[in-house]
Amino acid sequence: MQETKVLLGEITAGQQDKRLTDIYVDDKVISYQKERYEKAILKFEELYGAGEAEIYSAPGRSEVGGNHTDHQHGEVLAASINLDAIAVVRKTSEAVIELLSEGYEKISVDLSDLEERKEEEGTSVGIIRGMAYSLKQNGHNIGGFQAYVTSDVLNGAGMSSSAAFETLVGTIISGLYNDMKISPVEIAQVAQYAENVFFGKPCGLMDQMACSVGGLIHIDFADPKNPIVEKVDVDFGAYHHSLCITDTKGSHADLTDDYALIPQEMKKVANFFGKEFLREVDEKEFYQNIAKLQQACGDRAVLRSLHFFEEDKRVEQEVNALKRGDFAEFLKTVKASGNSSFNYLQNVYTNKDVQNQGVSIGLAVSETILGNHGVSRVHGGGFAGTIQAFVADDFVENYREMLDSVFGKGACHVLKVRPVGGIKVI
CATH class of the missing domain: 3.30.230.10 (Ribosomal Protein S5; domain 2)
Incomplete structure (x- = not known):
């Protein structure tokens, strides 16, 4: 000391x-x-x-x-x-x-x-x-x-x-x-x-x-x-892209139940097969039993489980793309991950308050203005809070200005991997 x-x-x-x-x-x-x-x-x-x-x-x-x-x-x-x-x-x-x-x-x-x-x-x-x-x-x-x-x-x-x-x-x-x-x-x-x-x-x-x-x-x-x-080991700067996190100004404070339902519903599907976690379930067996799972567990539980199986593969795809220096494939997979979270995991907004969809707005604006300058996705637990984007360096200021205009000055943070x-x- x-x-x-x-x-x-x-x-x-x-x-x-x-x-x-x-x-x-x-x-x-x-x-x-x-x-x-x-x-x-x-x-x-x-x-x-x-x-x-x-x-x-x-x-x-x-x-x-x-x-x-x-x-x-x-x-x-x-x-x-x-x-x-x-x-x-x-x-x-x-x-x-x-x-x-x-x-x-x-x-x-x-x-x-x-x-x-x-x-x-x-x-x-x-x-x-x-x-x-x-x-x-x-x-x-x-x-x-x-x-x-x-x-x-x-x-x-x-x-x-x-x-x-x-x-x-x-x-x-x-x-x-x-x-x-x-x-x-x-x-x-x-x-x-x-x-x-x-x-x-x-x-x-x-x-x-x-x-x-x-x-x-x-x-x-x-x-x-x-x-x-x-x-x-990857240097995003070498690919001339920056990591941007935008605070859409929604709070996670009252969303514990929304978070809890995701593992609960996934485990319900795993339990159908006599397992505790989805990682233990055979993927082919899951797809062969979707109709029965709809009846036993509900449609959202099935969709969230489908997200899990495909998302698990995407992680390895991202890692392998970075290891071989294929940044375009990495970005493509990040975007696919975000689409799956929105469509199947359904953690972009809470059904308890459908009029407050800051994350959805952030993603819609990002997709519209980014074009081929980068990709965006829901960030973290979801339902409220932040979105993530990998943005080409020569477009970062355009992106930051647009997101700040929607969510307030300083909402978009250009960050580094520590x-x-x-x-x-x-």
């Missing part, structure tokens, strides 16, 4: 510029990041006083392929992005985690009582308690700390702000109490457990894995306890 005054001086003087560039990739954002880090240190001092501290970071993520396949033990292609949650942290002797996130009330978690609490579902307190409980159960050391957290991962907009926060907490505990020896994969698994059990959201493992491991990664969840993680996941920055 270093004194907060020393940390502040190093950042201001540019001594950490290379480190920040390695993390955030884009030279154009370094001045912004320096100011952000400086403000975070000053706020930490205001809350907890000057003294020794460390800084940790965990990124948001962008799903590239494998929309809603992870919870059925499928395959995904995902990337960490250069938007993140950062925490200025101090280790304490008291067994209490005290944390304030920008824009929220300060919270406190007593580590002597880690039992699940129903009233903490849907809260950051529940996530922290769940992370500490699971890490302790896995045999790791846990302990108290003070933290100030600030995040530019869009909250409730499909970039996995919750997974970034979970990864951040796990990485802090790894750094402060376990010499950074807890693997990123284990932190992701613990984060999923915390979100499923203590937070009360039935998510898969993809979000946490992408945030924790970092880079562009191909993950096979056939055995979720031992997922196969493969880094895919090479690292949860880390100690300084």
